[in-house]
Amino acid sequence: MEEKLKEEKIKITPQRREIIRRLEELEKTHPSFNQIYQSIKETQPNVSRSTVHDNLKLLVERGIIRSFNYKGETRYEMSPEPHVNLVECNGEIVDIKNQNIHKKLDEIIAILKDEENIKIKSLLVLVEK
Incomplete structure (x- = not known):
């Protein structure tokens, strides 16, 4: 995953590294924003909602991850393939x-x-x- 960030010229920050790690951990569950945020808060209690949101948005915009809505909740997944x-x-x-x-x-x-x-x-x- 970090290779994709490098290809896209996205700086690898500790927050991005943790977001990606958590996405990989939760990949099979298609986690919601809140699930990702709460998971990250366990190891980085000072991380803000906006930091997680902005980084997820960037990863989606660059095609590194995918998001979709289900019952009013945004879900995320690693697989870009149909x-x-x-x-x-x-x-x-x-x-x-x-x-x-x-x-x-x-x-x-x-x-x-x-x-x-x-x-x-x-x-x-x-x-x-």
């Missing part, structure tokens, strides 16, 4: 890792580009169980 997120009955969000689904998503992207002249920045499919 994929399906499944919301379980308990509210947990998990990635579906299925090659056939990935092929179909690639087909959808190609159709949108070739037939609808839409350049796709990202594709996220959210399915509730």
